[in-house]
Amino acid sequence: MSTLFPNYARRPVHLVEGKGTIVIDNDGKKYLDFTSGIAVLSLGHAHPAIVEAIQRQSEKLWHTSNLFESPEQEKLASSLIRDTHFAHAFFCNSGAEANEAAIKLARKHTGKHVIITFENSFHGRTFGAMSATGQEKVRKGFGPLLETFRTIPFNNIEQLEASIDASIAAIMLEVIQGEGGVNQITPEYAQVISGICKSKGILLIVDEVQTGIGRTGTRYAYEQTVLQPDIITLAKGLGGGFPIGAMLGTSELHDTFGPGTHGTTFGGNPLAVAVAQTVLDNIFTNEFLSTVNEKSSYFMDKLKKALPAYKIVGSGLLLGIVCPNEVAPYIAQAEKAGLLLVAAGPNVIRLLPPLTATTREIDQTINIITNILLVPSI
Template sequence: MSYLFPTYARWDVTIKEAKGSWVTDVNENKYLDFISGIAVCNLGHANEEVTKAVQEQLTKYWHMSNLFHQPIQEEVAKLLVEASDGDAVFFCNSGAEANEAAIKLARKHTGKTKIVTFLQSFHGRTFATMSATGQEKIQQGFGPMLETFQYLPYNDLAALDKLESDVAAIMLEVVQGEGGVVPAEKEFIQKVSETCEKIGALLIIDEVQTGVGRTGKPFGYQYYGIKPDIITSAKGLGSGLPVGAMIGQKSLIETFQAGSHGSTFGGNPIAMAAAKVTLDKIFDEKFLIEVEEKSNYLVGKLNSLVGKHPLVNDVRGKGLLVGIECKEQVSEIINQLRENKLLVLPAGSNVIRLLPPLTVSYEEIDIAVKTLEDVFSTVDYPVEAH
């Protein structure tokens, strides 16, 4: 009997220890981890510099109310501001909380209530962020969603023309991770930005999965030549410790004054110690260039599988957020990959999602691709007639 609610479809794997790109279970099986805690352990598991920083903070103090000044919060906020187009940061504990803060800020600042998001998006599982998510399967069973959200087709330019001045914000991911690893087209993102200016709406970019170097830049929106009003971040911020952040422009600071929002554990000094080292390392230009180089290497290897295996339809993504679209459901394939000691995720029903640590080696990429190729070769999928 478990004393936990069965809210997760857990695999029959119990991890004992983890280091770098590898995890070991209680039966001494060693797995190559291309999940990274779902884009969380961007520096790999148990990074030594992060560990040292956390241990040092543990000897000072563990928690202090946000009624007190905490210099380490300012230090981490400065790193986020300098690496983005924002001017101020609100700290919380997760991506859903960061998106909640963004929704509240947008509504309060504009005085409007409608938020536009996109079909197949994912923004969290709290009530507001579940309502923002454009997937019925996330919303089923909870009754009516908040009525102030409108969903448009992703990458659809014409749909944006229908929006009017009653919109408080447009909120989107530049790569829909949970929705199938679907990158936004540049023309689409730029039109979203132009539409926000035209109708007086704020632009919110959800960087919970794409941020903190995952795409090869500090934030994924930086490929698109836009300047968001609000950026949300979490996952990779703390190398496994719970950290979320909402980054906003200077014009929004007056809207979020004392009493307008808060979080008991937001900006916790232990989490901030982890975040400071994480961001110092990942926001280094040389580190990000290496991420792009590894991405090109991985995608190049994967693209070679498209012609070899009739099962594989497409390879897409940005940086080290990569999706392999297959011509059938991938749940059993993912099970087989796990049996062959490679850990990967689904993204929708027919996409395999790869999220290796940003510190992954070329040798580890080769091992992963060889495992994928071996497993694909065992899948009996008919060759299409030409």
């Protein structure tokens, strides 16, 4: 019997090494990693710049309390908010922690307690973030959750308008519901949300944990919409594999999080900040983001031609193949063929390659997927 709790449905593969998009298991078998650690390895495995940043910082300072000034955190915050309407950042260790911070900030700033969230959303597994998540499988078995979240159908304007009252502190959403099925917000819905938030004084929180840091072809996914969030949350790709999360907020929110209102022991530690800064230095350039969009167009066009009967959804290098039945067997077959994939809900194959993946690797992936979906297994 394992000494670990069985809270993960672990696959029988022991990965021991990785470089770029390729990982190797303990038997020497190679795989194309189109999970990226679930949208985490934005620059791939063992990117030289990240390795150098960790080595360099590890010889200087690993940890210091947030009671002391941190010019490195200031620089990272400036990189994240540059050319945006945001003014301030808070650093933590994960997406769930970033969302907890956002929930607390919104409630404290408005003095209200109800936050609207959406069916099929995913915001994390801590208690507040779990309560915000619109998936029963995540919430089941934990008893009464926080009652101050009002979960409604996504992209349903009538239901949204009916849910608005004087108790609403914020609306919390993902521009693309990565975990819930690669469901994108419609332009019409984004427009209505924007108008409601402005006219009613409701804060808008956009969860960019999976979609941020170039994953969808822009720095942040909200930039492809009319939305102007008051708060966004980040993690996953921000550290390129090293744990770090962040919350960005507008200047109006600054005084709400005064000393003692919120904190973290490890958040924004020197190692994490050094890695995240290196990630941004590589990704937050027009040239790099252009290559992500080029690869996205290439990937989508090839998938649509190879799989004309399947709906291809998503943006950037967060794509999904909508299947008529459950995709778990397909993912298992892909693994045997040397391709690592994850699902997005029961019926969608989620494609999350490193942003550095090559067109050759994309072609190899399409060939494997096509053989699995179009050729009956024996």
